[in-house]
Amino acid sequence: xxxxxxxxxxxxxxxxxxxxxxxxxxxxxxxxxxxxxxxxxxxxxxxxxxxxxxxxxxxxxxxxxxxxxxxxxxxxxxxxxxxxxxxxxxxxxxxxxxxxxxxxxxxxxxxxxxxxxxxxxxxxxxxxxxxxxxxxxxxxxxxxxxxxxxxxxxxxxxxxxxxxxxxxxxxxxxxxxxxxxxxxxxxxxxxxxxxxxxxxxxxxxxxxxxxxxxxxxxxxxxxxxxxxxxxxxxxxxxxxxxxxxxxxxxxxxxxxxxxxxxxxxxxxxxxxxxxxxxxxxxxxxxxxxxxxxxxxxxxxxxxxxxxxxxxxxxxxxxxxxxxxxxxxxxxxxxxxxxxxxxxxxxxxxxxxxxxxxxxxxxxxxxxxxxxxxxxxxxxxxxxxxxxxxxxxxxxxxxxxxxxxxxxxxxxxxxxxxxxxxxxxxxxxxxxxxxxxxxxxxxxxxxxxxxxxxxxxxxxxxxxxxxxxxxxxxxxxxxxxxxxxxxxxxxxxxxxxxxxxxxxxxxxxxxxxxxxxxxxxxxxxxxxxxxxxxxxxxxxxxxxxxxxxxxxxxxxxxxxxxxxxxxxxxxxxxxxxxxxxxxxxx
RNA sequence: GGGGACGUAGCGUAGCCGGCUCAACGCAUCAGAUUGUCGAUCUGAGGAUCGCGGGUUCGAAUCCCGUCGUCCCCGCCA
Numbered sequence: 001x002x003x004x005x006x007x008x009x010x011x012x013x014x015x016x017x018x019x020x021x022x023x024x025x026x027x028x029x030x031x032x033x034x035x036x037x038x039x040x041x042x043x044x045x046x047x048x049x050x051x052x053x054x055x056x057x058x059x060x061x062x063x064x065x066x067x068x069x070x071x072x073x074x075x076x077x078x079x080x081x082x083x084x085x086x087x088x089x090x091x092x093x094x095x096x097x098x099x100x101x102x103x104x105x106x107x108x109x110x111x112x113x114x115x116x117x118x119x120x121x122x123x124x125x126x127x128x129x130x131x132x133x134x135x136x137x138x139x140x141x142x143x144x145x146x147x148x149x150x151x152x153x154x155x156x157x158x159x160x161x162x163x164x165x166x167x168x169x170x171x172x173x174x175x176x177x178x179x180x181x182x183x184x185x186x187x188x189x190x191x192x193x194x195x196x197x198x199x200x201x202x203x204x205x206x207x208x209x210x211x212x213x214x215x216x217x218x219x220x221x222x223x224x225x226x227x228x229x230x231x232x233x234x235x236x237x238x239x240x241x242x243x244x245x246x247x248x249x250x251x252x253x254x255x256x257x258x259x260x261x262x263x264x265x266x267x268x269x270x271x272x273x274x275x276x277x278x279x280x281x282x283x284x285x286x287x288x289x290x291x292x293x294x295x296x297x298x299x300x301x302x303x304x305x306x307x308x309x310x311x312x313x314x315x316x317x318x319x320x321x322x323x324x325x326x327x328x329x330x331x332x333x334x335x336x337x338x339x340x341x342x343x344x345x346x347x348x349x350x351x352x353x354x355x356x357x358x359x360x361x362x363x364x365x366x367x368x369x370x371x372x373x374x375x376x377x378x379x380x381x382x383x384x385x386x387x388x389x390x391x392x393x394x395x396x397x398x399x400x401x402x403x404x405x406x407x408x409x410x411x412x413x414x415x416x417x418x419x420x421x422x423x424x425x426x427x428x429x430x431x432x433x434x435x436x437x438x439x440x441x442x443x444x445x446x447x448x449x450x451x452x453x454x455x456x457x458x459x460x461x462x463x464x465x466x467x468x469x470x471x472x473x474x475x476x477x478x479x480x481x482x483x484x485x486x487x488x489x490x491x492x493x494x495x496x497x498x499x500x501x502x503x504x505x506x507x508x509x510x511x512x513x514x515x516x517x518x519x520x521x522x523x524x525x526x527x528x529x530x531x532x533x534x535x536x537x538x539x540x541x542x543x544x545x546x547x548x549x550x551x552x553x554x555x556x557x558x559x560x561x562x563x564x565x566x567x568x569x570x571x572x573x574x575x576x577x578x579x580x581x582x583x584x585x
Numbered sequence: 586g587g588g589g590a591c592g593u594a595g596c597g598u599a600g601c602c603g604g605c606u607c608a609a610c611g612c613a614u615c616a617g618a619u620u621g622u623c624g625a626u627c628u629g630a631g632g633a634u635c636g637c638g639g640g641u642u643c644g645a646a647u648c649c650c651g652u653c654g655u656c657c658c659c660g661c662c663a
Contacts, residue, residue, distance in 0.1 A: 033620040047623065067613085084621055092623085109614060112596050115624080118612095119597055123655050176663030196663085223662045347588085347659090449663045503663095547656095558656065 002072055002104075008044025012093050014077045019096060021046055022104070024134070025069045026114065035062045036095075039071060040114070042139055047086070047095040048073050054097075061101050068107035068114070068131075074100035122549070126563035129554060141551045145539045148259055149216055152236055155255045161212040161238070166201035168194060168218065173513050176449070178222040180231070188580035194220035194232075197532060199449065200517050202239035203489055206528040207520045213239045216535065225558045227547040228481070228537055232556075235484070239530035245474060248486060248531050249274075249428060252476060260424065263542050272426040272476075280429050285323070285406030287432070290480025291425045293418035295409045297402075298324045298383045300393070309370035311354070315395040322395040323405055326383040327412055330390055333357070344411065345394065348404045354393040358385045367393075410480070427477040431455070434471035435502065443504040448473040450499050451517075452487040453529075466502055476533070483538055486531030493521040 003022040010019065026040035035050040052059035065071065075096040086092030111128050112118050116137040125132040132138060153163065172179045172193035179193035195201075197219050205213045217237045225231065236255075240247065253270040260266040280287050283296045301321040304312050312322045342353040356363035356379070363376045363385075371379070383391050392408060394401045413419055434454050435444040444466045446452065453472045454462065461468040473487035490496045496518050500510040510518065536548035549555035556562050576582040 027623070027625090029622050029625055031619055031622065031625080034622075036622055036625085038623070045623090049621085051620085053620090081621070084623085086623055089623080095621095109595070111613095113613070113624090117624090121592090121597085121655065124596070173663095177661085199663095221662060224660085226662085227657075229662070446663050452663095557654090559654085563655095 006043035007039050007041040007046040008090060010046055010077055010091050010094050010096070012079060014094065015079055017077045018074070019077055020072060020074050021048070021096060022072045023070070024107075024114075025065050025067055025071060028065055028067070030063065035059060035065075037062065037065055037071075037073075039073065040134075044090055046091045047089075048075060049078075049095050049097050050101075051097065055099070058098060058101060062098070065101075065103070066107065066109070068110050069103055070105040070107070072102040072104055073098050123557065123563055126555070126557065129564050133553065138550075141539070141543045141545070142553060144263060144543055145535075145551050147263060148535070148539055148542065151259050151262055152214075152216065152255060155258055156212075156214040156238070159212065159251070159254075161214045162210055163215050164205055164210065164213055165215065166195065166198040166217065170195050170201075173200075180220045180222045183579045183581055185578050185580075196221050197235065198237050199451065200514070202237060202530060203451065203517065203525075203528065204520050206239055206241045206491075207523065207525045209241075209526075211241050213237075213530075222560075225556065225560060227549075228540070230536065230548060230552060230555055231560050233548070233552075234535040236533040236535055237530070238486070238532065239528060241526040241528045243488075243527070243529055245430065245472065245488060245529070248529055249474070252484070252531055252533070253426075256426065259538075259542070266424060268424065268426065272428050274428040274430060276431040277429055277433065277470075278431065281402055284409065285402035285404075286480075287429055288475065288477040288480055288482045289406075289427070290410065290413075290419070291427060292420050292423045292479060293413040295325050295327065295413055295418070297405050297409070298326065300324055300379060300382065303378050303382065304375065307370075307375050308372055309354070309367060311351075312393070312395045320395060320397045321401050322393060323401055324379070324383055324391050324393045325405055325409055325412065326385055327390045327392065327416070328386070329388045330412075330416060333390060341392070341408065341411075345404045345408055348407060349400050350394055350396055350404045353408075354395075356380075356385075356391040356393075358387050358389045358391065360387050363391070423479075425477075425479050428474050429477055430472075430474040431470045432473045432475075433467060434458075434469040434473075435466045437467060441504075445503050446499075447471065448485065448487055450503055450505075450514075451489050451496070453490050453495075454499075462498065462502060472529070474531075476531075478538075478541060481537060481541065482534075483541075484531055484533035486529065488527070488529035491521065491525040491527050493518055493525075496521055 002020070004020045007021055007023045021039055023039040023041035026038040026045055029036040033052055037048045037050070038045050039048055050059045050062040073096060075098040077094050078097050080093055080095055110131055111124065112120055112131065114131060114134045116135055118135065120132070133142070156163070169182060169192040172181065172191060177196050179196065182192040182194065184190045184192060198215060198217050202213055215237045217235055218232055219235055220232050222231060223229070238251070240251070249271060253272055257268045257270055260268050277287055280289055282299060283289070285297050299321065300323060301316055304322050305316050307313050316322060338355065345353045354367045355365055356368055357365050358380060362373070363371070363380060368376065379391065385391055394405050396404070433447050434452060436447045438445050448471060455470045455472060458469040471487060473485065475482055476484045490499060497510065500514070536551055539551040540548045543551055545551060554562065554564060561568065573582065
């Protein structure tokens, strides 16, 4: 070992100890006589002193030190003088008086200061990611990520789970997201795909009798990026045999409880609430509601059928709905804010934003005159409005109405500061529809994925009214973020074939793409189900970061490139030729 | 595929919306000073032709067009 201690561990108890420290020069304070050097490593910072009176040659050597030089310092731990103790540092009561200095490596002037509060653009950070990752905050993020993974592995090990690796080079099954493709040299003209998730393999492991599987798995999707979406990401992937929803909820709640306790020292209340998809949509207009604030949607469709306000009565007559949000006593609601909110919902697709201001004598505002006194009273009562409150209305088709009000709800909560950041709102949303209709392709497709089981009592609608079939799927939502999803799977071959049929896959196509799964289902597949947690999102929330790029060591930019390595890159003629991909041929 | 914000010394920004102190500020860098600092301090110095290309103009960082890049959002993400 080049060192006896790290830069974060020495304190008064180590007084007079001979030590050797290694690390990077974080700061140099040259007083002409005394030179102070802060040495930084992963664990912290320790001050080293060079005194010309005790060792002139050594002091001379220290004058050459610059930022980010890598050094090894031999010395003795001294207590700091009265009044020079640095309370901000865990090592602040001591300093190391150097007796020997070895410069292990020099460094170019760092492109930016290695400090948590450094204000940097992301492209610069990614080109010099190794410098960016030297910042204590980034190291903390990666360390937390490691801890979360460790807790997960320990937890599932204790519960009898086996971690199994599934292939990265696998088969393209283009349903939903686009696959990343890898050409095969040995099989010219054929391609592997990188997995979008280990879904099919984990189901096959259940058929193999593995019983309880988990994996911290890399997944790949060739889709456009967002703050919470990278082309490669990590999920905690779980699958169990002989279980129902409840078992899986309990299992996931247990690991979440442990993670929050051991990282944030937060005691989560379990079990988490369960909300059906229908209820979530009706109350929040959204399948991943943030319940840290109220502002629930109020459905007024029934009440306003044939009402005096023609815009709404027409919407309802043509099959649309009218819903409202009550905003209790907003701080300010000048005309400009109303206009901004109106523009906002218009950009989502609404024609406009009707509103009431509730005054002492009842609702006021530009549209109030179109409603009868009775209608106004009913609305106010149903929305539970009081003087000073505002009610915002949206009338349109169901989808748009929910979408617009859900986003308006989020915006109002943010603007009004209604979000309690100290709260963690976990929620299960279940009973999603099994299918959704794809207008463009004129066919039903899976809402979740085609291996999701339906509720037994809804099976009667499978061929007549697929939109009515609810699935045994569930999402885990944390503070309005979709943290993970899962389902009880289909374990019967005939049922799986039926589902492929509903989504318009004929026998031949189903055989080509998923034959390996259906065949396996024919050999005694146990009832099984599972779940997957987005690790990047979970860790980002634990770290308090807005983007998952803050918790991924080497992320990609929005154009899906790596500024550090310049990947993806052009490959050589020779490589193309070997793969049989050279277009010139 | 679409909408928005941004792009000026190594880094972060001002100047741009009223074109003619063509370049300012902070940090960093370099030199000198400094026995106790800890985001050290003081003095001084060097460093950008304003993402790139084209246009308008006597004259452009500043206006126009195109293009490239970064970020946010919509679509997309079974």
